[in-house]
């Protein structure tokens with residue numbers, strides 16, 4: 001889409017603004033006759049350079065929250081702004097455009113394509129943007145992203161020739177190559193042993209130090225401790241939030257981080 005009057009592009013270049021703002025977000029699933037309140041009254045701001053961890057027990061709403069942040073699902077009520085664009089008033093196509101422009105996903109299972117080389121795996125999402133990126137720009141971005149995760153030397157290998165930790169680093173490179181405003185990361189070490197998990201976390205920590213904004217779901221309190229802001233969910237509510245500079249704040253209902 002090359003619509004220069006697009007409300008998405010009008011504000012996309014302004015990096016000083018809040019990247020993500022959730023206001024009173026709730027999500028209720030309806031399956032059969034049962035209502036499941038997965039999220040209730042979530043308020044959250046994510047600023048450029050933030051490193052936010054989301055933790056809490058299984059079923060507390062972590063993945064639901066990440067899906068909403070990634071525009072993979074819609075809330076039942078509330079407001080969701082990405083770089084000041086009200087996402088809920090957009091068409092599906094506009095939402096997809098906003099997602100491509102701003103969001104990089106990293107999943108627990110690396111989701112690499114076995115038949116493609118490491119280079120081609122990282123390049124693949126960029127090839128959908130061929131109208132805006134030339135072949136050499138794509139190549140430049142892929143090499144830069146692979147270098148950031150220290151995997152450039154393996155660009156001609158296939159995913160099954162790499163360890164799990166290395167595959168996850170390639171998945172991070174694939175997300176970075178899109179030059180997103182924020183990386184959304186769901187349990188990045190869930191399928192890894194502790195050595196590989198630590199290596200992946202080192203990469204995420206370094207990326208944040210270099211300015212990448214990260215929102216990460218993790219079960220591991222050790223890894224949550226690397227984040228500069230932490231929120232803890234229980235039964236779909238933020239029950240605790242903390243900032244690296246401040247003491248932990250306990251909240252009965254919700255928190256603005």
Ligand code: ADP
Pocket residue numbers: 029030031036037038056057058059060061062063064065
């Ligand atoms: P977490 O990632 O913290 O384990 P989830 O966000 O996956 O939690 O789930 C939160 C709650 O919403 C759980 O009770 C779960 O069973 C329910 N849930 C998640 N996805 C769906 C769905 N598609 N349909 C119905 N219920 C769902």
Ligand code: MG
Pocket residue numbers: 062063064
């Ligand atoms: Mg989950």
